[in-house]
Amino acid sequence: ADNHLHTRHAHEYLERREYPQVPLTPPYRPLVWGDLNVIHTTDTHGWLLGHQKLSWAEPYYSGDLGEFFSFVTHMKQVAIDKDVDLLLIDSGDLHDGTGLSDGYPLGGVDAYESNKFLERLPYDLMTIGNHELYIYADTYDMYTNFVPHLAGRYLTSNVNITVFNSDGEPESVPVGSRYTKFTTRKGRRITSLGVIFNFTQNDVNTTVQTVDNMVREQWFIEAIAEEPDVFVLIGHMPVSNDSWPTVFNAVRAVHPLTPILILGGHTHIRDCRQYDGRSMALESGRYMETIGADLDAAKDNQDNITFTRRYLDQNRVTYEYHTQTSNQTFDTDDGRSISYGLEALAACFNLSYLYGTAHQDYTMNQNPYPSNGSLLSLFIEDAVPYALAINNTRDSIPNIIIINSWAIRFDLFKGSFTKNDQLTIMQYKDSFLYIANVTSGIANQVLPAMNKPTATKRKRDETGILSREINDTRDSDLLEEIDHRPGVSGREATSGNWTFGYVTRDSCPDADKADDTLHTALPYYTAPYYIGSNPPNVTADTPIDVVFLNYLGKEIIDILNSLQKDKNYTMNDVSSYSPTLTDEILGLYALAMWN
Numbered sequence: 001a002d003n004h005l006h007t008r009h010a011h012e013y014l015e016r017r018e019y020p021q022v023p024l025t026p027p028y029r030p031l032v033w034g035d036l037n038v039i040h041t042t043d044t045h046g047w048l049l050g051h052q053k054l055s056w057a058e059p060y061y062s063g064d065l066g067e068f069f070s071f072v073t074h075m076k077q078v079a080i081d082k083d084v085d086l087l088l089i090d091s092g093d094l095h096d097g098t099g100l101s102d103g104y105p106l107g108g109v110d111a112y113e114s115n116k117f118l119e120r121l122p123y124d125l126m127t128i129g130n131h132e133l134y135i136y137a138d139t140y141d142m143y144t145n146f147v148p149h150l151a152g153r154y155l156t157s158n159v160n161i162t163v164f165n166s167d168g169e170p171e172s173v174p175v176g177s178r179y180t181k182f183t184t185r186k187g188r189r190i191t192s193l194g195v196i197f198n199f200t201q202n203d204v205n206t207t208v209q210t211v212d213n214m215v216r217e218q219w220f221i222e223a224i225a226e227e228p229d230v231f232v233l234i235g236h237m238p239v240s241n242d243s244w245p246t247v248f249n250a251v252r253a254v255h256p257l258t259p260i261l262i263l264g265g266h267t268h269i270r271d272c273r274q275y276d277g278r279s280m281a282l283e284s285g286r287y288m289e290t291i292g293a294d295l296d297a298a299k300d301n302q303d304n305i306t307f308t309r310r311y312l313d314q315n316r317v318t319y320e321y322h323t324q325t326s327n328q329t330f331d332t333d334d335g336r337s338i339s340y341g342l343e344a345l346a347a348c349f350n351l352s353y354l355y356g357t358a359h360q361d362y363t364m365n366q367n368p369y370p371s372n373g374s375l376l377s378l379f380i381e382d383a384v385p386y387a388l389a390i391n392n393t394r395d396s397i398p399n400i401i402i403i404n405s406w407a408i409r410f411d412l413f414k415g416s417f418t419k420n421d422q423l424t425i426m427q428y429k430d431s432f433l434y435i436a437n438v439t440s441g442i443a444n445q446v447l448p449a450m451n452k453p454t455a456t457k458r459k460r461d462e463t464g465i466l467s468r469e470i471n472d473t474r475d476s477d478l479l480e481e482i483d484h485r486p487g488v489s490g491r492e493a494t495s496g497n498w499t500f501g502y503v504t505r506d507s508c509p510d511a512d513k514a515d516d517t518l519h520t521a522l523p524y525y526t527a528p529y530y531i532g533s534n535p536p537n538v539t540a541d542t543p544i545d546v547v548f549l550n551y552l553g554k555e556i557i558d559i560l561n562s563l564q565k566d567k568n569y570t571m572n573d574v575s576s577y578s579p580t581l582t583d584e585i586l587g588l589y590a591l592a593m594w595n
């Protein structure tokens with residue numbers, strides 16, 4: 001099937017892509033190589049064809065997995081020439097994110113096809129993310145089809161799946177390996193673990209053990225007992241404000257001086273921490289935007305170790321700069337084959353199917369919420385009410401609709417709005433439920449109550465969103481100032497010798513020199529975790545429908561019961577509101593409004 005899908009269209013498309021359609025600023029200095037070097041990806045979420053839109057700063061992330069493959073191939077050769085080690089590591093969340101992972105036909109499994117391309121990358125270590133665990137079929141597919149390709153290096157230290165064993169009995173087994181020990185090309189002995197944060201929303205027949213309990217397990221104690229040259233701890237867990245210190249301290253208690261490298265993920269940010277002078281923890285963003293490079297010069301003594309890290313924008317200009325190649329010499333045959341294969345998959349899934357044309361950008365965080373440029377406003381105030389009203393017998397009953405804003409995953413850009421865009425922004429197949437006959441006076445209090453810090457803290461801590469907000473708002477004053485500079489109005493206005501993109505200030509040495517390419521920061525506004533449609537204009541005693549995502553069921557019930565005592569709500573009061581799922585909403589809206 002792959003071969004006949006290698007269409008002319010794919011070749012033409014890729015030739016166009018090979019020369020970025022807009023000039024991109026290159027990195028401003030070479031990488032600093034050490035003795036042990038790591039190229040790190042995390043939270044790629046199916047973005048294997050990279051970012052294809054032209055609104056800034058998207059072109060900076062326009063590389064695809066084939067180009068990344070070619071980059072890694074060249075970098076491995078550079079490592080051999082320099083006679084040093086280079087590892088390729090991923091920290092999880094391959095599922096849920098674009099049409100390549102989520103645009104599969106009925107009866108398919110999320111990321112089953114797109115993962116076949118990731119299998120072709122020479123990853124040394126990979127671990128599991130929470131998005132591999134929301135749906136049992138996805139975890140089972142990983143266990144059966146993906147994990148074997150990593151030959152013992154897909155690490156799931158605290159995650160199990162229940163499968164039927166050879167006797168036909170259900171048995172809970174690690175999805176991958178609990179840990180691995182291996183020796184690098186240069187003879188460096190490495191011990192690795194793969195840990196996920198204390199995730200609780202995993203599907204039945206998958207198990208996540210808390211990090212606290214994991215470090216007390218006998219296998220863990222035995223795995224870390226022998227001293228390697230370096231511990232490489234990978235995990236789907238933010239390097240700030242989460243459980244890495246639990247793992248780090250457990251290892252440090254046994255090995256006070258052994259170098260420890262940590263490669264984390266989950267909160268979608270560029271971040272770095274040093275827990276002590278002989279360790280470094282790196283997190284490399286999201287969505288194939290950032291390639292992390294962690295390079296250390298480990299010396300066998302008691303001094304602090306010199307680490308450097310760099311956040312690379314994921315594009316050809318970056319790749320050619322660091323591998324000293326050109327458009328003519330950069331691509332490898334295997335890299336091109338991956339790019340063609342991904343294009344063919346996009347064609348097979350009909351991802352360029354056009355729903356309509358958007359006349360402006362709608363963003364998650366670059367415009368305030370609520371506002372005309374806010375995607376959250378567009379979605380919850382216009383698109384959801386429109387789509388849920390279609391063929392709905394309850395349409396005439398006033399309602400308030402509540403969703404978690406993190407169900408919306410990415411910005412919507414001016415221009416063609418395709419099947420791929422729909423799935424990129426909203427790929428979950430969540431359904432809408434409702435509770436009838438809640439008086440408007442009570443219903444209107446639900447959203448503010450959910451957004452109260454005490455109510456949301458648990459949820460935010462669990463998902464890491466709290467730490468993401470802290471990090472991402474660091475530069476908000478600067479960003480607002482930039483946005484109001486004379487002659488600058490939004491993302492299309494960039495020109496001259498500066499460009500929008502990531503401006504990172506992390507917590508490691510040389511905090512302001514970690515980005516590989518110099519940028520001007522994009523505006524950033526925080527949004528509430530829960531958002532709602534405009535309340536109906538009715539009296540406080542009018543019974544209305546409270547409509548919400550199935551993902552929020554239990555929380556809505558708890559809040560309703562805390563707001564009133566006349567009725568004790570249970571899940572028996574909840575019914576299906578519409579057959580329309582979240583991943584269909586924007587397509588229905590665009591068809592009606594943007595043609």
Ligand SMILES: Nc1ccn([C@@H]2O[C@H](COP(=O)(O)O)[C@@H](O)[C@H]2O)c(=O)n1
Nearest residue numbers: 130131134266404406407428430463551
């Ligand atoms: N069915 C689902 C699953 C998840 N969500 C939202 O996604 C967030 C997790 O995504 P990360 O990339 O941060 O791991 C989670 O907090 C939910 O907000 C959803 O809406 N529906």
